[in-house]
Amino acid sequence: MSSQVEFRLPDVGEGLGEGEILAWRVAPGDRIARDQIIVDVQTDKSVVELPAPVDGVIAELGGKVGDILPVGAILAVIATGEGGRGSTGEGGRGSTGSPPADAALAAPPRVLASPATRKLALELGIDLHAVAGSGPGGRVTREDVEQAAQRVPAAPAAREPALLQGDVEVVPLRGLRRRIAQTMTQAWREIPHITDFREVDATELVRARARLRGWLECEGVRLTFLPLFVKAVVAALARHPALNASLDLAAGTITYHRRHHIGIATATEEGLIVPVLRDADRKSLAEIAREAATLAEAARARAVTPRQTAGGTFTITNPGSYGAGFGTLVIRPPEAAIAGFGRIHDAVVPVDGKPAVRPLLPLTVAADHRLIDGDALGGFTADLAELLSNPVLLLSSGEGGRAGPAGGRGPTGEGGPAGPAGGRGPTGEGARGL
């Protein structure tokens, strides 16, 4: 006797709410083995391959490619036990084999429609099986498909379809782009942004990076500015923990994070991905450099795991890498702030009352005004600018600096009362550490 197992979309990452079916590796009737990959699902930022939980035969699929299913929805129904009838390999394809494989091409019940009509349906994202044909014997005509498309203007198409209409190309919002759109809409709608722009004299930073680069080269590290930015941000956050925080309006709480998980905005072909460098305050420059490179590569290959993109407490972005100077930033909820680094460029600046040419780093920090007031933002940005213009100060921070005062500083209790909300409070001398 056969029984059936319902294979539901598991929560494969932290806080994954839903997944988009990207590709089925199996079809109904296929015999599958336990642990065989049966479907590719796109989660927040990555593509995961889901294995079958049991041996059996696929009785039913829970969705089409392109469908978005919530966690817990049935992905597939698998018939187990000897009852399953399987298309167990159709044998050789030559004359030594069993009957030809075109059964797969002839099944399931056909919709009577011409190739051109079928192509149109595919382009318009119309399931022909759901269209009542007006032609003789229920044949589906071109007009039937066009009418069906008008009734369901937003019908999800079979697979990343593009509707070509003269001069425009309309494509459905899918995958990563959809994620970004949702996050940015939420951020822009809910977070009152305040932004501080500063130009930082990067003379010492450029020099420090050049020296460190040579020094670290023998460790196989190619040092960019990014790890130095991470170091400076972490050091500044140690003095201003209010910016390493999350607001939960619904629960009426503010969470101050003791750990520093720095999100690194990474441009990929398919869109922005923000892998998270965890516990950045506990890592050496070389470790940060290596890990940031690995994460960026994984992001570009769309191989980051949900865990690698979750749990950030502060984000940095590096628009300088594509030539930008100052730019407004959008905070990634539930974080409280974001820092952006522009392109370091030579400019004439007054030095001791005389014009001098110095490399300048455009620095932007945006914060959630619900949590952080202008003076608190200014204090953080000033300290960050100070650390960047005098990178020797980075020696003052690090593992040792964290240990002592971290626990005792003002509003660090998770979810505790807002305390001296502005964030000035917790800048206590303790942060100087070491």
Next chain:
Amino acid sequence: MVVGEIPEGIDLLVVGAGPGGYTAALRGAQLGREVTLVDHGGLSGVGGVCLQTGCIPSKALIEIAETAHRARSWSSAGLHTEGLTIDLGAFQRFKDEIVRRLGDTVRRQLDAAGVHVLPGRVCFTRPGQAAIEQDGGGPSRFVEFRDVILATGSRSIELQELPHDGQRVLDSSDALALHTLPTRLAVIGAGCIGVELGTAFAKLGAHVTIIEALDRLLPTMDAAVAPPVQQRLTTLGVDVLVGARARDYDDRRLKVDTARGMRIVDADVVVVAVGRRPNSDDLGLGRLGVRPRPDGVLEVGPDRLVRPHIAAIGDLTRGPALAHKATAEAEVAAAALCGRPAAFDPVALPAVVFSDPEVAVAGLSAAQARAAGITARVATVPLAASGRVATLNPDDLEVFGACSDRRGWGRNEGFARLVIDADADAVVGAQLVGPHASELIAEAVLAIEMAASPADLAGAIHPHPTLSELLAQAARRVS
């Protein structure tokens, strides 16, 4: 990749320049992609097995054999053919010329489309990257690609007991390149390739034995198509051993196990044509995270994608190994990788055997239709119903002649058959056995794809006297 190697960037990589690969490359370029086509034969490999050593050479060989055969059969009707001889060496030069010219046409198209063609063997090194290795150990190139279409085709399956040596034990490609006619030739496998080769060599004058492990000719096709082919092979003097397995070949003696015990078949050469296996094993696909099935087939979606950025077409995918399947899949894969909606969803994928008579099928057989729950009606018209058939080959008067005064249809006779879905009043299948069936089937494919009713087919005027009238006659019987 060696540390320090900077891979070259490739936008769309197509692996294999057979009919699937070059079509995919042309379509990709047409859709605005920068395409690099890699084939182990480089520019001279364009066309793949189909053009170089398969379909095209085989059709040429079948044509010369058929022409000689028909000329002889017309001798009873006034065509005198004394002194007719066949020079396979001259034939091979002609064949090479056709292959070169057809290849040039494709090479010109690729050039005009701006497709880069590179020689070498592709070996994937990691997701998105590959090494292109040169035959003879030249320096490898390392490339990083955005999308890839796998179109590496298939190869003849070898038999353990008859290892291929290219001299006495041949595959189909070797057989098509023979410069001299073997006196006695054995063909292992009575699938389409085995039957085509066996028929052609018999007409050229060889004594041919066909050995098939299963119980009949063309075992993968509808049973009704085999008897007329068997009948013609018998008149050509071909021995067909079914339910038989070749065991051993030595000193021009082929030992064959049959139901009635062991038989010795004398054969100067043995051609092994027992099927084809996808070329999916030497590509390093594991390093792309792609695993073929045990039989080498790659599982793909309707858009021919194995996963995002990776498509497979042609003999690598499920279904019969046919060039026209590969080219149709190529269009789909190229479009899908360009973000366009595309699906390979043929209702009728035609299959053709250039046997004598030719066999062509499309869509469902009556049995398949009934198994699919369709209320099927079947209309069969014998070849003898066509006036044109009688004028083609005087020999056919003897083979089919007896039927012309009979109303029924003899099972050894060629025929045209339509399978109709009676509820939907639509043509769902066609089987043709007769001269030029390979050409005639296209009309049936169109009818099936369009869900034409038999009345549509019958109502369209077919020219007289032609073989095409057979389909209209069949349609008339059920409309």
